[in-house]
Amino acid sequence: MIKLTGFKKLRTAVFISGAGSNLHNLIKFSFLKKTPIKIIFVLSDKRKAKGLRFSKKYKIESKIYNFHNKLDAENRILNDLKKRKIELICLAGFMKILSKKFIKKFNGKILNIHPSLLPKYKGLNTHQRVIINKEKYSGCTVHIVNNKLDSGKIILQKKIKILNNDTPRSLAKRILKYEHILYKKAIMKIYSNF
Ligand code: GRF
Numbered sequence: 001m002i003k004l005t006g007f008k009k010l011r012t013a014v015f016i017s018g019a020g021s022n023l024h025n026l027i028k029f030s031f032l033k034k035t036p037i038k039i040i041f042v043l044s045d046k047r048k049a050k051g052l053r054f055s056k057k058y059k060i061e062s063k064i065y066n067f068h069n070k071l072d073a074e075n076r077i078l079n080d081l082k083k084r085k086i087e088l089i090c091l092a093g094f095m096k097i098l099s100k101k102f103i104k105k106f107n108g109k110i111l112n113i114h115p116s117l118l119p120k121y122k123g124l125n126t127h128q129r130v131i132i133n134k135e136k137y138s139g140c141t142v143h144i145v146n147n148k149l150d151s152g153k154i155i156l157q158k159k160i161k162i163l164n165n166d167t168p169r170s171l172a173k174r175i176l177k178y179e180h181i182l183y184k185k186a187i188m189k190i191y192s193n194f
Pocket of ligand 1: 016017018019020022023051093094113114115176179
């Protein structure tokens with residue numbers, strides 16, 4: 001177990017694109033006494049991302065980046081992360097694919113949560129594909145981000161049984177609850193590697 005007394009918290013940035021329930025979960029986690037993270041910065045590629053209400057509510061600096069020109073957006077982000085001495089990036093429903101160059105700059109320090117049992121069902125529309133294929137189980141995965149989509153080293157996974165009457169929507173809702181638990185556990189697990 002990692003001993004979390006008198007320790008240095010990781011300066012963390014959370015990247016979002018949507019509802020932000022994972023962001024909300026991480027913010028609450030960051031307020032706990034024995035948390036290893038301090039959320040310094042929230043960024044979104046979408047001006048209307050609902051999750052931005054959480055950074056506002058908890059008074060965490062947030063910024064929106066237009067990805068029309070990806071290279072330019074990434075350069076601006078890298079600059080802003082450097083200024084804020086960010087050590088850990090948590091992708092939380094962030095829908096843009098980061099470039100090799102960006103990932104290299106934060107090698108091993110970018111986490112992502114994906115709503116499937118990776119390596120199965122990488123990419124989008126996971127729950128729909130899982131149900132169409134009549135899978136018995138699904139779940140969620142926290143992994144380190146590398147150059148290939150949803151393919152980096154797996155930190156933790158949670159497996160759940162698919163119910164007979166599950167729809168993509170009901171499955172997404174059930175898995176999301178586990179995502180929130182898993183993300184916190186995964187951060188605790190990797191903390192000692194920093
Ligand atoms: C989550 O299911 C996450 O795994 C996926 O997108 C969803 C984002 O949800 N990548 P939220 O914005 O955190 O509520």
